[in-house]
Amino acid sequence: MSIEFVDYNKITDVMMFMSDNIQLKLVVNLNRKDKNGNDRSFHSEYKYPNEYVGVNKYSITRNFSVYYQLGNFKDSVCIHPGDLMMFRLMLKNIAFNWFIGSNRIYSIQDDKLVISGTYDIVEIPLNDYNVFRMVPIVCTYQDGKRSEGVRIFINSDSNFVDLSISRFWEFYYYMTEVDIYTVACEMVNYVKTQPYGFNIYDNGKNEFYNAEGNREINTNNNKAGKRKSFFDK
Secondary structure, three states, rough: OOOOHOOOOEEEEEEEEEEOOOEEEEEEOOEEEEOOOOOOOOOEEEEEEEOOOOOEEEEEOOOOOEEEEEEEEEEEEEOOOHHHHHHHHHHHHHHHHHOOOOOOOOOEEEOOOEEOOOOOOEEEEOEEEEEEEEEEEEEEOOOOOOEEEEEEEEOOOOEEEEEEEHHHHHHHHHHHHOOOHHHHHHHHHHHOOOOOOOOOOOOOOOOOOOHHHHHHHOOOHHHOOOOOOOOOO
């Protein structure tokens, strides 16, 4: 079977393994539907006969879409370029202040790291059905050590992932500093580069990933004040 680059309909980069089954991915859709409902590749070439110089001219048009996908196979949110401005404002103006500066909400009480300050949550409805929410937490490890962290909820209270502070800053970087269009162009160029059909797996099988490590999360924030959210309605 011969495979050409126009046979690919999507390319995905896994940016973060956040937990056993929750990942942050950057997805580029390479196919689209034309006005007749047929699949059309992102790559189109056009021929323009040039009657003046006696040679044909050609042009190339690329048409693809890019977005972040956060979640798992069953439940996830798609963060499109039009959503990124709100994400960046919320992360920089709210979440950043949980950890840095005069409004830092963490303190040491009885030799333990706790959340003692008041805070606003980060909550971003993406449409009528999908919502991203994030709150600060205290991560408690098996050796008794504690660190700052966040809990990210995806669409519901039952679908969440906990990140230590270092993992949060990694997520923060991807969401606030990455030019996803530039990265998407590099991914498209990767699709165009041979070999094709290399290391193929059966996509009928689910993918499972090893856990990053076990830790207990303490989210008892009763002392800290917070505003009601989408999930409290």
